Amino acid sequence: xxxxxxxxxxxxxxxxxxxxxxxxxxxIPQLSSTPWxxxxxxxxxxxxxxxxxxxxxxxxxxRLTVCFQQAKSMEADIIVFGEDMAMPLWGLLQKWxxxxxxxxxxxxxAPWLKALAPIAYQYWHQTMQHLARRFALTTVAGSAxxxxxxxxMNVAVTFDAEGxxxxxxxxxxxxxxxxxxxxxxxxxxxxxxxxxxxxxxMVCNDATYFESFRMAQARGALMVAVPIADPEPxxxxxxxxxxxxxxxQETPVAGLVGAGTGNLFGxxxxxxxxxxxxxxxxxDGSGILAESTTVDGEEVTASPINLAAxxxxxxxxxxxxxxxxxLDTVYSPQSHTSFQGANxxxx
Numbered sequence: 001x002x003x004x005x006x007x008x009x010x011x012x013x014x015x016x017x018x019x020x021x022x023x024x025x026x027x028i029p030q031l032s033s034t035p036w037x038x039x040x041x042x043x044x045x046x047x048x049x050x051x052x053x054x055x056x057x058x059x060x061x062x063r064l065t066v067c068f069q070q071a072k073s074m075e076a077d078i079i080v081f082g083e084d085m086a087m088p089l090w091g092l093l094q095k096w097x098x099x100x101x102x103x104x105x106x107x108x109x110a111p112w113l114k115a116l117a118p119i120a121y122q123y124w125h126q127t128m129q130h131l132a133r134r135f136a137l138t139t140v141a142g143s144a145x146x147x148x149x150x151x152x153m154n155v156a157v158t159f160d161a162e163g164x165x166x167x168x169x170x171x172x173x174x175x176x177x178x179x180x181x182x183x184x185x186x187x188x189x190x191x192x193x194x195x196x197x198x199x200x201x202m203v204c205n206d207a208t209y210f211e212s213f214r215m216a217q218a219r220g221a222l223m224v225a226v227p228i229a230d231p232e233p234x235x236x237x238x239x240x241x242x243x244x245x246x247x248x249q250e251t252p253v254a255g256l257v258g259a260g261t262g263n264l265f266g267x268x269x270x271x272x273x274x275x276x277x278x279x280x281x282x283x284d285g286s287g288i289l290a291e292s293t294t295v296d297g298e299e300v301t302a303s304p305i306n307l308a309a310x311x312x313x314x315x316x317x318x319x320x321x322x323x324x325x326x327l328d329t330v331y332s333p334q335s336h337t338s339f340q341g342a343n344x345x346x347x
Contacts, residue, residue, distance in 0.1 A: 028135075047299075080142075082228055140258065210247060223255075274292065
């Protein structure tokens, strides 16, 4: 690590002033969770949150607080945020390094990511944990870059309604830009604690692959949360539908999409926060229970989900699954050299 990286770390630490954080934290009332009577129905709030670089930390904290307040007013049990939630915090350094990254090759930015990610991750993590506990909401906090050993990974975190971390899932399928920035893919779809909801989380591009959702369903999930931040300046509904919406039509679970939008250090991000289910479970046959109204704004939307109907649908579709013999084998680091039981005709 160079002296420039160490100076940037110190500056970011100073800007993420913990006196400001503690003063803000003391203003959040302690609420209670909605009584849970079993897995028949759950109300989910999904958040579309702008990821423009932060210039005022108190404003960022207040925007997050408003999201939780709105979710609570909608009687939500679960709230879901988007991808790369901590990266905007690096905007606090812009007045010292306004031109530092201009015309800089992406691979040259990798050391800066590695230097600053742990500080931003810790601040984001403690903020979302505090909000989850105070608003008594199961919280898919979105994802952020995290130092894991020697690697930098894009990791999603979920807290229960008491603020306990119950799931941590690294992104498995990276965008090319992430590989250029020396971000490493996660090794496997982690086992995640269902507390109390049958919920699993995976990150953005992982929803492009049907195997991810098949494994989540095989492990008992009725809902899959997908934080996204799509670097696509020209939003296309047809392209967007190839992700979570398409997966839940193939695999009968509910897809909960939190979306990061805006302009993040030159990347134009678009996408809609949404709740998708199999089309047969929606009155209009669209497969859409809720969706944000714009592609680049900031909004919280919510809908109840009939978990009992999803469970019935899963049981009714338990016909022979051609992927079953090899799915976990292919994706398991413990048995990656063994294809026992695989049917060669399906490759």
